[in-house]
Every structure is written in structure tokens, then in C-alpha cells.
Amino acid sequence: MKLPLREAVDLIGYAITEEQKEKIYQIWLVRYPNYDKSNFETFEQFYEKCRPQKVNYDMRSKDEIMNEILNRKEG
Secondary structure, three states: OOOOHHHHHHHHHHHHHHHHHHHHHHHHHHHHHHOOOOOOOOHHHHHHHHOOOOOOOOOOOHHHHHHHHHHHHHO
């Protein structure tokens, strides 16, 4: 059985994500005994804090960005 390349890449990406999630879960388990009512967080809350935040790229041209910077200095 041949696996299409796109599906293979998706499967590898899923495996990497699950492996990272397992490592984060191990860290959460180490922290678990130190939680109390005032600072408890579920694994899902902890996991969301550990994941990298999405980066929004500025798709404007270099000239547009430079014009904005120059106009800020003048104003």
C-alpha cells in the first residue's frame, strides 16, 4: 500500500504534535502535587499556555512599512 505524500506529511505532523503533547503532560504531572485551590489549572489550560502563539505577519511592502514608521516620527 502506497501512502500519498501529503497524507504522510500530515501523519508525521500529527505524530510530532502528539509527542510534544505527551512531554507537556509529563511536565504538568510533575507540577500537579504543587497545585492548590488558588493556582490549579487543568492540563488543557496548561497545554494552551505552553503552545507557541500564532504569529501574524505583516504582508505590506517594505515601502509601506517604512512610510508608516517615518510618518510616526513626524507626528
